[in-house]
Structures are given as C-alpha cells and as structure tokens.
Amino acid sequence: MPRSTLRRSLDPIAIAGCAALWALWALWAQPAHAALPAATGITWNVTPQQIADHCKQRIAEATARIKTLDEQPAGAGFGKGLLPIESAVADLSDALAAEAVLGQIAVTKDVRDAATKCSEDLADFGVKVGADPAILAFATTARDEVTATADRALVQRYVEAGRRSGAGLDAAKRKQATALFERLSKVQIAFQRELSEETPTIAITHDEATSLPPSFVATLKAKGSGYVVPVNESTALPFMKNEASSAARKRYRVAYDSRGGPANVKRLAEAVALRDRLAHLLGFKTWADYQLDTKMAKTPARAMALLAQVDEALLPKAREEVAVLAAMKRDGGDKAPMASWDYLYFENQLQKSKYAVDEEAVRRYFPVQKVIAAVFQIYEHLLGVRFEEIKPADAWAPDVLEYSITDVASGKAVGWFYLDLYPRAGKYEHFAMFPLRAGRVLPSGEVQKPVSAIIGNWPLAEPGKPALLTHDDVITFFHEFGHLMHNSLSTAPYETIFGANVRQDFVEAPSQMLENWMWQPSVLKQVSSEVDTGQPLPDELIRKMIEAKHVDDGVRWSRQVFYGTYDMTLHSSGAHVDPTRLWFDLSRKLLVFPAIPGTLPEAGFGHLVGGYDAGYYGYLWSLVYGQDMFSEFAKGGVDSAEVGMRYRKDILEPGGSIEPDVMLHNFLGRDVSYEPFYEYVGIKKLAP
Ligand SMILES: [Zn+2]
Numbered sequence: 001m002p003r004s005t006l007r008r009s010l011d012p013i014a015i016a017g018c019a020a021l022w023a024l025w026a027l028w029a030q031p032a033h034a035a036l037p038a039a040t041g042i043t044w045n046v047t048p049q050q051i052a053d054h055c056k057q058r059i060a061e062a063t064a065r066i067k068t069l070d071e072q073p074a075g076a077g078f079g080k081g082l083l084p085i086e087s088a089v090a091d092l093s094d095a096l097a098a099e100a101v102l103g104q105i106a107v108t109k110d111v112r113d114a115a116t117k118c119s120e121d122l123a124d125f126g127v128k129v130g131a132d133p134a135i136l137a138f139a140t141t142a143r144d145e146v147t148a149t150a151d152r153a154l155v156q157r158y159v160e161a162g163r164r165s166g167a168g169l170d171a172a173k174r175k176q177a178t179a180l181f182e183r184l185s186k187v188q189i190a191f192q193r194e195l196s197e198e199t200p201t202i203a204i205t206h207d208e209a210t211s212l213p214p215s216f217v218a219t220l221k222a223k224g225s226g227y228v229v230p231v232n233e234s235t236a237l238p239f240m241k242n243e244a245s246s247a248a249r250k251r252y253r254v255a256y257d258s259r260g261g262p263a264n265v266k267r268l269a270e271a272v273a274l275r276d277r278l279a280h281l282l283g284f285k286t287w288a289d290y291q292l293d294t295k296m297a298k299t300p301a302r303a304m305a306l307l308a309q310v311d312e313a314l315l316p317k318a319r320e321e322v323a324v325l326a327a328m329k330r331d332g333g334d335k336a337p338m339a340s341w342d343y344l345y346f347e348n349q350l351q352k353s354k355y356a357v358d359e360e361a362v363r364r365y366f367p368v369q370k371v372i373a374a375v376f377q378i379y380e381h382l383l384g385v386r387f388e389e390i391k392p393a394d395a396w397a398p399d400v401l402e403y404s405i406t407d408v409a410s411g412k413a414v415g416w417f418y419l420d421l422y423p424r425a426g427k428y429e430h431f432a433m434f435p436l437r438a439g440r441v442l443p444s445g446e447v448q449k450p451v452s453a454i455i456g457n458w459p460l461a462e463p464g465k466p467a468l469l470t471h472d473d474v475i476t477f478f479h480e481f482g483h484l485m486h487n488s489l490s491t492a493p494y495e496t497i498f499g500a501n502v503r504q505d506f507v508e509a510p511s512q513m514l515e516n517w518m519w520q521p522s523v524l525k526q527v528s529s530e531v532d533t534g535q536p537l538p539d540e541l542i543r544k545m546i547e548a549k550h551v552d553d554g555v556r557w558s559r560q561v562f563y564g565t566y567d568m569t570l571h572s573s574g575a576h577v578d579p580t581r582l583w584f585d586l587s588r589k590l591l592v593f594p595a596i597p598g599t600l601p602e603a604g605f606g607h608l609v610g611g612y613d614a615g616y617y618g619y620l621w622s623l624v625y626g627q628d629m630f631s632e633f634a635k636g637g638v639d640s641a642e643v644g645m646r647y648r649k650d651i652l653e654p655g656g657s658i659e660p661d662v663m664l665h666n667f668l669g670r671d672v673s674y675e676p677f678y679e680y681v682g683i684k685k686l687a688p
Contacts, residue, residue: 040416040451042097044396048114051099055118059125062092070134078145081138082158089129090440090495096122097437104428105420105455107397112426136162150657153497160294166282177281184274188609191267194260195606200231202251211244231255241348253341254596260603268579268602271609276575288572291614296503296660300572303617311561311590313683317554322592340593347552355548359470365528365537366469374527375478382644383485384408405488415488418453422460431456431476433483438498439490452487454480466531475518482511489648492655499655505618506660510651512626519546520638553681562590564617571614624677631676
C-alpha cells in the first residue's frame, strides 16, 4: 500500500498511509492452463483470451458451488455452510491470482485490459456473496457453534459483512438499500471526476516566476509577459515552497481551495444524506457508527477521544512552530501577518537555512543494490527468516525479481515474493505491496503458502551508473516490505482473516512502526554506502536529517487531527449538515490558520468520497499505536531478534484472527499508551 495517500495539500506533507488496495485482495492461479508451473504455482504467461475464458469459467464454477450450498436446509451452520462457502471463495481467489492483478502490471495493453475486466467481474462476485442472505444465516447459526479463535473471527467477519450489505433485511428494505448504495456510488464517482477533469490555473508575472526553480518554470506555458501555473497536486509543493511573492501564493492557495466548487459541495451534502439514510436502514445510529462497527476503534466516540486528546497536546506546538516562521517573515521586512499561504514558503526557507540537507547529496549514499541487500538483512535478522533469489524468475515482466522465504528455526518454506521496482509503460504508478495469494489451511490439511509482490517505480539508473534512491524512497521500501512480511508470516488458517486482512484502522500500524528504523543513526549507517567511496552516511548529515524531520510535527499532525475530526463530525451529524459551514467552524477551533473566506476546501477533499469516509482518523490512529509498538524496540533495541520474534508471534502471525486491542496487549504486556506518540512528535505527555 503506498505511503502517499495521506491528504496532500498546501499543508506540510505527512508521510505514511496507504491506499485501500485491499479491495483488490488478489488471488492466485492453480495452473489450469499452465505448461510449467513456477514454484509459486501462479501462471503469469497468459493471453487475453485465456484470461477472459478462465475468469468466466472460474466465476461460474464458484457461483454454482455457492448456489448449491445456499440450498442446504436452514440451520446448516459452520461445518456444512460457512466453511465450504469460505473455501469456494478462496478457491476462486487462488484460481484467478494472476488475472486479478495483471490489469495493473502486465507488459501489454491487451493483457491489462482483459485482466481489468476480470477484476471488475470478481468485485461484482464479491458484492453478491457479501449480500447473500443464506450466507448470513449460516454465519448467524455458526456463532453458537464455534469456539476456536480463528473460527470465531471468521464467523464474525461474515456476520458483519452480511449486516453491512443489508443481507439481513426483508426484500423491500434490501431493494431500498441497494438503490441507495447505487446512487451513493454515482455521486462519489461524479465528485472524483469533477476533480480529475477540471483544470484550474493562475497567472503569474515574469517577476513572480524568478524565485521558482528553473526546471519548474520550464514546464509552464508563457502568457503575455508572464506564465500560466496549473493548480493541482503536482504543482502545489514546488510552487508554494518556492514562490517568494505573498500575493502570488495567495492567488494559488485560493484557487487550490476552490477546486471542485459548489457542484462538489452539493454532491458531498448528498453523499452525507444518502449515507445517513443507509445507516438507519441497516440498523446504525449514524454513518460513522456504521463505518466504525468493523474497525479497531469500534465507536465514533473512541476515535474522537483520541483526536481530541492529541489535538490538545499538538495545537500549542503548532502555534510555536508558526511563531518561529512569523518572526522570519517580519525580519525579512514583510509586515503583513503570517497567513496560511505563507507557511510552506517560510518553512522551506527555515529548512534551507538551518538544516541544509541536500537531497541529491543524500541520494549518493543509497545505491539500489546496497539498500535492497541491507533491508533484507534487517528483516531476516529481526524476524528469523531467510530470503533466497530464484533464478530465473517466473514472473510477468523481464526485470522482475523472485524470492523464496524460509523460516530459519525450522528450515521450513514460508512463501514467496516478487520485486517489480522500475517503471514501465501502462504500469501501476505508485509504490505498494500487493498480496497476490493468501496463505490458508486447505481442506486436505495441507498449508498453502502466501505470495506477495512489491510493485514500485524507482528512478531508472543513468547509463553505466547504479540507480540511486532518495531517503524517502528507502523509507517507502522499508514500509512496504513491512506489509509484505505481514502477508508472509501470518499463520491464520482462512483467507478472509489472513495476513494484513486486519481491521482497516490497524493495517498501517506495523509499517508505520517500521518506518522508525530508517531514522535510527545505526540503521542509516547500515543501509548506506556512498556510491564512489563505499562510506556510510556521515554522523553530521544524519543529525541534520533527523532534526529537519521534526521541524513541522505540530503543524503537520494538528492538520491531520483537523481532517479526521471534520470527517467524523460530518458523518455523525445526521442528514442535513452544511459541509462548508462545518469546515469553517472546525478550522477556527483546530487549526493555526482558519480556512480562507470564500473558498470551498471540502469540495476538493477526495478522501471523503474515496473510501476514507468516517475513516480518515485511521492515519493518526494507527501511527499512535505504531509508535507504542515501537517503544518495545526502543527499549530492547532495533536490532533485537528477541523483540522481533515477539512481534512476529504476537502481531504478524495472528493476522485478522485476533482483534488488534488484544494483539497489542499481548505484545506490550500492558494497556496501550499515547506517550510514545507524544515523544515522537516532540511534546511532553499530558496529565492522565
Ligand atoms: Zn502502508
């Protein structure tokens, strides 16, 4: 899951947070049309026609199996109802593992198109299974039958899915729910389309362009004696960090915060009203209650309590950080008060003058081969595993690497993974871990081993030179590899609760914890090697990198508190909320800089219609829990194989079979504490 989906805006960029690739929870192929099966058993070399045929045939088979099971007498519970259903769905996932993911990674467009169609058909199949009243009936009966931890977790997931989809409603109400879900989906798509299709711009003068990087100006269209600047995610940072004219920055910011416009405000209000009606229909008080029912936080009140407590600690720090920048602005001769459009510019000036970390100089210390080898070493040592390259790789593209994973203590095979690290035409454009196949115990008792991949887009090397990574690239790789280990070392027996199929607001916590490794001086030395001299990163450079990281923690994270609070309040205030008024009211309370009058920032907040509705708090939530887990390594040492093995047993192995609160208690040996998070962002702990 990529780290880049945290709301990027004109506010400081926070790292961490992954897209919901889990919806794609991908699937594997039994070698139905295989010539020579690879070690993984997944067949990658398929034609568009084979994909279409195979997909159709397998979905039809699974549908028929489920139909037969549905017709069993009422009262069939776990063994005769739910378990065979779970097997039928998992068999389908396995059979179509390659087809489910090739849409994003295949080399040729015809294969990508055929596979994308298959993914859509699989998604439709999944929706039908989730809304099947017979399956909900099996699950409800099974609740009184099962005692084993994993069985109970599996039953619980099916009960939740049935309830959330409306499978338990009478026919008339189910029809109503379906209509509401369909309308909601249309409104959400229209909101996103508005954002992707509109192309707002501002004009700047020749003088105003002089402070911008020449490489940036070279991309702008000339107009009269000046330039036209497109206002979007990709220009926001280079422009706002470097534009010296406060007036130009203000024009940009106003345009940026007006994206989506009144049409999107209307759509957002409609989405909130539809969600509220759906929540009531499905038996919940609010949409937030509906969404949190299947999360670790469980209730909106618990999520809001965390946000409020963190905000109380962070906002004073944010004000202090801004005061430093305001003094810089004054000292520079600009007497106007510090405003929201000034923040990034002066923060960048502070970074340059005080810390002077040259990203290009840092890159020279991170050649790709060194980083991969060192990251492997760290995970091997920490988690008691060994990785071995399989040559030649059996994969979907020529430069993909394939590895096996072995457990060192037992010598047993654990699973496989792939690294597909460089750009190709038509390939997935971010950097993420894709679970290709879940592990599980097959009905025969045999254990099926998991397969995962990291799909990325590292910069290609210049001819004759090794490819070099930024520190941020290195952190991303380490983060995604943490997800890969979650998907490899789980021992949960069912696909539905395997690996990183944990509660959605916990899934990032392990990888957010692991990012800490790439900020430890000892580890940074271990993963770095200057491309000419072979020397590790110098102490002085490491010190500056670490200091620079924390310079905007208060502003950065109080902003995240604001987004989370806005989202949660919007989705727990009934059907008639005014999205704009709520934004302005809350921004006055929770932000150093309130919203700019006349703008409509919520009209451009795609997360609210992109699957993070009543879920945005999850970024901060999982970071708080991730930092608490890290406190165990801070105590025992980031190279402690003893703590690493406890982490593997208590957090990674259970997957979704144990609730996160319980796993955390097992690992920490105590209740969760916010203190490590407060230390991480440089604030003292609050009175209890
Ligand atoms: Zn992630």
